[in-house]
Amino acid sequence: MNRRDFVSGLCWLGVSLFVGMEALELGFGKFPSPGPGFVLFWASLVFGILSIALVVRAVMGKEGSVLLSELFKGKWLKALIAIAALFIYILFLDQAGFLLMTFGFLFVLFALGGIKPLQSAGSALVSTLVAYGIFHVALQLQFPRGPLGW
Numbered sequence: 001m002n003r004r005d006f007v008s009g010l011c012w013l014g015v016s017l018f019v020g021m022e023a024l025e026l027g028f029g030k031f032p033s034p035g036p037g038f039v040l041f042w043a044s045l046v047f048g049i050l051s052i053a054l055v056v057r058a059v060m061g062k063e064g065s066v067l068l069s070e071l072f073k074g075k076w077l078k079a080l081i082a083i084a085a086l087f088i089y090i091l092f093l094d095q096a097g098f099l100l101m102t103f104g105f106l107f108v109l110f111a112l113g114g115i116k117p118l119q120s121a122g123s124a125l126v127s128t129l130v131a132y133g134i135f136h137v138a139l140q141l142q143f144p145r146g147p148l149g150w
Contacts, residue, residue, distance in 0.1 A: 001058060001059055001061075002057075002058040002061055003058075004058075005054055005055070005057065005058035006055055006058035006059065008054065008058075009051050009052070009054035009055035009058055010051075010055060012038070012047065012050075012051040012054070013048055013051035013052060013055065015047075016044045016045075016047040017044075017048065019040060019043070019044040019047070019077055020040075020041055020044035020045065020048065022037070022040070023037035023038075023044060023120045024037060024041060025037070026040065028041055033042055052084070064149035078112045081108070081112060082108070082109060082112055083135035085105055085108040086105070087111065088105075089101050089102075089104075089105040095144075096144075096145065096146045096147070097143070097145050097148065098136075098143035098144050098145075098146070098147020099128060099130065099132060099146070100146055100148075101141075101146075102124075102127075102128045102131065102132075103124050103125060104115045104124075105108035106124035106127050106128060107120050107121055107124040110123050110124055113114070126128050
């Protein structure tokens, strides 16, 4: 039995139960008109199911799972670059605009994932345009325009 996963799964299950009970106190509502606790309830339900799965895996699984530090061996630089790119995205989103900053941010992330530069640029462009089409055109959400007006 993997004790770390077992204990952490039980702790997260407790958090999930607490959040679920609080969400019910806020008011669940109905599907056509959800209350303030609607999203919290469903999120805590999914989180609880995942916590139970972790506990079951810890009990049924083998000893010697991989530690988090072992997963990032040799990949810390990429993680730090991704975090730096996120901060740059947040800092300059209003000044540069949604389209330009999102394209640049996604390009960096795709490139860090090992995708070739041309494919990274194409994937970033398509992803940015799809996000823009869904949120700005279809749902009519306002995005920062930037200095070029787009």
